[in-house]
Amino acid sequence: MGRPNDEVAELFQEFADLLSITGEAAYKVRAYEKAARSIAGYAEDVSTLDLKGLRQIPNVGEAIAKKILDHRETGTIRQLEAVRAKIPAGVRALTAIPTLGPKKALVLYEELGISSVDELAEAIPAGRLEGLKGFGAKTEENILHGIELMKRAGDRVLIDVAMEVAEEVVAALSPLAERCEYAGSLRRSRETIGDVDVLAAAADSAPLMEAFAALPLVSEVIARGDTKTSIRTTKGLQVDLRVVPAESWGAALQYFTGSKAHNVRTREIAVRAGLKLSEYGLFDVESGELVVSATEEEVYERLGLPWVPPTLREDGGEIDAALKGTLPRLVQLADLRGDLHSHTDLTDGIAPLEEMVAAAAAQGWEYFAITDHAPNLFMQRMTDEKMLAQREAVHALGERHPGLTLLHGTELNIDADGEVDWPEEFLSGFDICVASVHSLFTQDRETMTRRIVRAVENPGVHVLGHPTARLIGRREPVDCDWDAVFEACARHHTVVEIDAFPDRLDLPADLIRRALRHGVRFSIDSDAHATGHFANLRYGVGTAQRGWLTPDDVVNTWPLERLRDYLGTG
DNA sequence: GCCGTTTTCGGCCCGACTGTTTTCAGTCG
Numbered sequence A: 001m002g003r004p005n006d007e008v009a010e011l012f013q014e015f016a017d018l019l020s021i022t023g024e025a026a027y028k029v030r031a032y033e034k035a036a037r038s039i040a041g042y043a044e045d046v047s048t049l050d051l052k053g054l055r056q057i058p059n060v061g062e063a064i065a066k067k068i069l070d071h072r073e074t075g076t077i078r079q080l081e082a083v084r085a086k087i088p089a090g091v092r093a094l095t096a097i098p099t100l101g102p103k104k105a106l107v108l109y110e111e112l113g114i115s116s117v118d119e120l121a122e123a124i125p126a127g128r129l130e131g132l133k134g135f136g137a138k139t140e141e142n143i144l145h146g147i148e149l150m151k152r153a154g155d156r157v158l159i160d161v162a163m164e165v166a167e168e169v170v171a172a173l174s175p176l177a178e179r180c181e182y183a184g185s186l187r188r189s190r191e192t193i194g195d196v197d198v199l200a201a202a203a204d205s206a207p208l209m210e211a212f213a214a215l216p217l218v219s220e221v222i223a224r225g226d227t228k229t230s231i232r233t234t235k236g237l238q239v240d241l242r243v244v245p246a247e248s249w250g251a252a253l254q255y256f257t258g259s260k261a262h263n264v265r266t267r268e269i270a271v272r273a274g275l276k277l278s279e280y281g282l283f284d285v286e287s288g289e290l291v292v293s294a295t296e297e298e299v300y301e302r303l304g305l306p307w308v309p310p311t312l313r314e315d316g317g318e319i320d321a322a323l324k325g326t327l328p329r330l331v332q333l334a335d336l337r338g339d340l341h342s343h344t345d346l347t348d349g350i351a352p353l354e355e356m357v358a359a360a361a362a363q364g365w366e367y368f369a370i371t372d373h374a375p376n377l378f379m380q381r382m383t384d385e386k387m388l389a390q391r392e393a394v395h396a397l398g399e400r401h402p403g404l405t406l407l408h409g410t411e412l413n414i415d416a417d418g419e420v421d422w423p424e425e426f427l428s429g430f431d432i433c434v435a436s437v438h439s440l441f442t443q444d445r446e447t448m449t450r451r452i453v454r455a456v457e458n459p460g461v462h463v464l465g466h467p468t469a470r471l472i473g474r475r476e477p478v479d480c481d482w483d484a485v486f487e488a489c490a491r492h493h494t495v496v497e498i499d500a501f502p503d504r505l506d507l508p509a510d511l512i513r514r515a516l517r518h519g520v521r522f523s524i525d526s527d528a529h530a531t532g533h534f535a536n537l538r539y540g541v542g543t544a545q546r547g548w549l550t551p552d553d554v555v556n557t558w559p560l561e562r563l564r565d566y567l568g569t570g
Numbered sequence B: 001g002c003c004g005t006t007t008t009c010g011g012c013c014c015g016a017c018t019g020t021t022t023t024c025a026g027t028c029g
Helices: A004-022 A026-041 A051-055 A062-074 A078-086 A089-094 A102-112 A117-123 A137-153 A159-176 A206-213 A246-257 A260-272 A296-302 A318-324 A353-362 A384-400 A445-457 A482-492 A509-516 A531-546 A560-567
Strands: A179-182 A195-201 A218-224 A228-233 A238-244 A275-278 A281-284 A290-292 A367-373 A405-413 A432-436 A495-499 A522-525
Touching: A004 A026, A004 A062, A004 A078, A004 A089, A004 A102, A026 A062, A026 A531, A051 A062, A089 A102, A089 A117, A102 A117, A117 A137, A159 A179, A159 A195, A159 A206, A159 A238, A159 A531, A179 A246, A195 A246, A206 A218, A206 A228, A206 A238, A238 A246, A246 A260, A246 A275, A246 A281, A246 A296, A260 A275, A260 A318, A281 A296, A290 A296, A353 A367, A353 A384, A353 A531, A367 A384, A367 A432, A384 A405, A445 A482, A482 A495, A482 A509, A495 A531, A509 A531, A522 A531
Parallel strands: A195 A238, A367 A405, A405 A432, A495 A522
Antiparallel strands: A179 A195, A218 A228, A228 A238, A275 A281, A281 A290
């Protein structure tokens, strides 16, 4: 269920959303949103803090601190319950539709009684919105497209949500099993996860099934048997537990990891060798005898293949590469020597510079770049003076962390024409500049391509940040001639970012493979807005692996000197 | 509701874009 901070933060975020729907003053709504973000990003566990300790959290004052204590004692927040009674949860869900905010959601609820996304999806084609003030044809179209975008993600969840559940289940069951691991699309590090598959090896499955069904995160047991039990979590995610004998572990793990297409290929290879591969093992067809099944390695080996990393098992050429012995040595989390994209509370981060740097030092990195937003993202209120003052602070801090080289950078805004915030002269004062698209996501392909290529060609720009600007389940990637962009990146030594945020994972894996063909180099960046966000790098690494990247392809696995040479900042 | 070398009130993330509107409201970053 996550750490107590996340639960409390979610309650205040819900409170803020509901207040904004009821038309509460914007500053009040923002106060709760800011508090929610601060609580989520706060290093200490809120459930252990007293009133004084809680008030130390930025943006948490008397009123919010008391609500946290109330919640701890009574399990609820009175004011939240009151507004929940007025606004159904489904109305809040409407605001998750892109282009539909709190004001429109309230109109739909009050005028038409619509209180769910499904109801709205039916009401529009039925013409029920016609004549409703503020809802023209284009608005209806945008809403339907937004719903479509959400539906396409379907019941799938982002990888971090699934990972949290999977790790909780594995941790709870491991003491009862000889082996226990999550498999399926999560093990392959897909960007969204439909359901979580957990595999355990044990002689007797009963205690595992019992413990699994009794976990606190279980809201419903869907099916329960000797070899498989399925549950639904309180948040609606399905988790399947399969228990196999230890001698079948390897075959079962291989089978339940998938993908289906990869398994089809491995089974074909088995058939041609007179073998049969199933979740129970690799068998000799003639004798029916078990050949191997205890580990994945021996299953693959008996098929004449090296072990294939799960992130490659998509039937995307990995079988041929395995047969030829040309599987890449994939980049690992431990290969990273630094992070090239992060924020502090000078702009929209949560943590002060000192805390971000201390947390980066604790990662054991060799270098770390602070890249707060530049002035053209107006809401961040950046100025030249603030940026230069931060640079001084960064230099001073560097002396306190001798093992860690601090890079002072910025995240520039790529404007409509591909220009960025500052002239080259000012840019040259930074150690590293990330440049990203933050607006005008719907430009046509030609305009967008010209725009991004121009930014990439700017000698002051070193990294193209979250290149497609997609938000998984919420915003489409921008339309762009990526081959033209990658070609320009390779030519100008502009690094292409893999932003590790779970709702971005941008550049996506399919485009990484395409970029690789152009000789592009990549950086796997946290885009951290809080110290806890460095943990997201594992998802960035998973995405990089799905793109077949080796450490040599990823600049932040390089020593700083080589990185500087490549960027031309040495 | 939070915050403060403006310190107990009066500000608070500002501006662009979109669609609808007939002069601007809603949404987003």
